[in-house]
Amino acid sequence: MDSSELKPCPFCGAEAEIVRAGDEYEMVVAVNCTECSAHVRETDDSIDRDFDRLEAQAVAAWNKRAVDLSAILKAGDRMKKELDDLVRTFSVFYEDNVLDYGCAVANIAGIKHAVRAWKKLRTDKGA
Numbered sequence: 001m002d003s004s005e006l007k008p009c010p011f012c013g014a015e016a017e018i019v020r021a022g023d024e025y026e027m028v029v030a031v032n033c034t035e036c037s038a039h040v041r042e043t044d045d046s047i048d049r050d051f052d053r054l055e056a057q058a059v060a061a062w063n064k065r066a067v068d069l070s071a072i073l074k075a076g077d078r079m080k081k082e083l084d085d086l087v088r089t090f091s092v093f094y095e096d097n098v099l100d101y102g103c104a105v106a107n108i109a110g111i112k113h114a115v116r117a118w119k120k121l122r123t124d125k126g127a
């Protein structure tokens with residue numbers, strides 16, 4: 001197993017690396033983020049310990065923890081579209097005097113704030 005199978009760090013997005021260590025009593029395999037302190041650590045002190053098996057466990061644990069950033073960004077895009085639709089809908093209701101003025105303004109302001117926050121997140125991520 002090599003480090004190319006490792007997903008990026010779920011916290012900072014940096015690459016991860018595999019480190020084997022231990023002594024005659026205990027085997028240790030860690031997957032460490034190369035930038036922050038995120039890590040997973042697997043140990044084995046059994047008679048039939050095996051570095052490859054332990055490494056596979058550590059990589060599986062690390063990869064399970066990883067997040068799919070593109071899936072999150074896609075979900076955010078869908079949410080933004082729904083928020084844009086809501087803003088338009090609230091605007092129409094307000095123009096038709098269907099909604100109470102204070103309620104409509106508060107809702108529209110909240111939605112616009114959420115949309116601005118989302119646009120900033122997209123910009124910061126360069127996506």
Ligand SMILES: [Zn+2]
Binds near residue numbers: 013014034035036038
């Ligand atoms: Zn990290």
